[in-house]
Amino acid sequence: MKSPLHEIEFDRILTLVAMEAKSAPGKDAVARRHPLPTLTACENAQADLADMRRFVHTQGLMPLAGLTDVRALLARDSVLELEESWQVFRAVRATQALRETCTRTEGFLRLAAIASAIPELDELVGKLNKFFTREGKLREDASAELRAIRKRVPEKRNAVQRVLHDVMNKHGEAIQEPLIVMRGDRYCIPVRTDHRNAIPGILHERSGSGASVFIEPMQAIELNNDLADLLLQEREEIARILRFISQLIAEAADDIRAAIHVAGELDALQACAIFADTVGASRPSFNNDRRLHLIDARHPLLDERVQETDQPVVPVTVELRAATSALIISGPNAGGKTVALKTTGLLVAMAMSGLPLPAADGSMIPIVDAIHVLVGDDQSVTEHLSTFSAYLVRLKRVISAATERSLVLLDELGAGTDPEEGAALAAAVIEYFLERGALLIVTTHLSSVKSFAMNDSRVVNASMEFDTATGKSTYRLIVGIPGRSRAIEVAQVIGLPSPIIDRARERLGPRYVEVDQLVGMLQNKMSSVVEQSAELERRQAAAEEERQALEASRKKFDSERARVGSAFREELERLRDDVSRQVSNEIKNLRANANMRQVVTTLTKPIDQAIEFLPEERREVRVGHQAEHRKFKVRGVVESIDGTKAVLNVSGKRMTVDRKELLGLRDEGGGMKPSHKSFIPHPPSLIPETAELNLIGQRVDDALEASDKFLDRALLEGKQAVRIIHGFGTGALRKAVREHLRKHPAVKSWRPGNENEGGDGATVAVLEE
Structure with a gap:
């Protein structure tokens, strides 16, 4: 028996998403996706996806090279081969690179939280890195013993080859070809069969043709023995190193498994983000209020961007809520009823699994405890091959399992038997689920089922639009009115003989034809309303887009104005500082000039x-x-x-x-x-209206500098005389000020202050005119 998720082809969606994963652990993580049980879990999964989409758009793809599924190697209780150890090392290194990227890239807190669950294995990476080259070979210096052995091997090999070349040069007439070959880890030379006794040594092998034998000359036996011994030592040392590497890996096996598991989840999340961009997905909102609203929902398996076809999928909009919890879809055969039904169930499952939602912004998903689906046996989305009895057996299972928090999808309810009895049974089933409180979507051809929907406020009729000009369905879902089966029109388009078509219409009778025409007129008007509504939405969207563009331009202008203003202020400040320095220098240079x-x-x-x-x-x-x-x-x-x-x-x-x-x-x-x-x-300026400067408490150098600025300013303002207050004290400041005034080019004369000017604690300077 198929699972409900298999009925709505959820497994095929997982396969599509898994194709975007870069690693085997990532593909496995995608395959584990399933609807989550709570609103919080679903919201968190979609928030993670949104964070990953933003990461991919701004930072590019995550570093996943080398991430392979080595969990089977970790489970083995044996020494790993060199290639196997290299695979584990690359996988561990990939998990650490992933952890580093996600936790250190600013602005992606959710990804950082996921990646932080990857155990830190930098120490293990550092230890293993000492054993491998970039190509995954064992390094020459993997150990001191290995380095020493490998240094001696080429020396011994060259010595053997020199001896063999000497033998071949000495016995040229006995040599089949001047080649040195390996036979059983021993260096040999090919000797003609009729000259085999010309070169004493050990015969290792005869050629396929029998024309030559491979002999290890006596002169090379000891050297070959030494070389074989070195090669044996090398293999033993490599085996010892591999045992050591395997031990390191075994000690960290649990952490490695955890790291690969989390890395696989991140790879799966990235695969979802890539798929989301492919299908133009949006982020849905979730609710516990049994509110379902899919806006412009598109079945991913029919999406031209996924299938790479030029036939665009027609989106559907479906809405259910507590007050109207059942939707009955009617319309012609092959008109898209089953597709709409399965699309609804599939997208609810996808959203609750943290997968991308191929629908427009504003879509809302109810948290359901299960999705119960009844769409017949193995078939395409437009075929119906199941028998009535098999249908009832499966319907019984759905009735037993569904709760008030379930989403129930029933295709062609009441079909496959007498229409009147089937319609009665269908209406009773609908009433049952309405009483249970489940969300329900039903497809049907039965007129009395459509009538039932019109007499129950909890049920909404919907129809698949039909183009009478072409005799084909447009696959657009129109909510509010029932659909017509269009059996006679479809038969006419297919090409049944005209007498049959005419006789079929006669048998329906004028009353049925009249009602059918009225329903057709309603559908046409509803289609017109839908078109007008869509046009209004397009205009509103265009206006909103224009408003946002203007707002963006305004913000850009404000930002540019602020930038220019800031730059202008900085330039003014720089100019002020330059002028200040220039003024200071000029005052010093010209002060001696009267x-x-x-x-x-x-x-x-x-x-x-x-x-x-x-x-x-x-x-x-x-x-x-x-x-x-x-x-x-x-x-x-x-x-x-x-x-x-x-x-x-x-x-x-x-x-x-x-x-x-x-x-x-x-x-x-x-x-x-x-x-x-x-x-x-x-x-107010630096010089008060009384034209006086108080220097009491200042050091001599600071007081004289302040006096210079004070006198320069007084001169520019046209002051005739100024008073400088220095106090009595030790007399040092008074003496310095008066000596300074005596030499100052702007001072015509000076005198001590009189009794009401501060006496000898002040000095009055008369300025040049």
């Missing part, structure tokens, strides 16, 4: 250059409006503009400056801000 105009010109040159790159609209200044001098960072009111020159009133002082050096100021609304005042305070 030409303040040259100092100012030199320091503001980078600003002049930067101004050229500012947008033109930011340069606009107007008479009567506020403006800021870019170099001096002072603000005032523009009194007049004459060509490229402008007069700026700053705190009552008029400055004639280049117009391009002024930056028009805007109010909060974005417009230019006029003012009736002659001076607008600048935002």
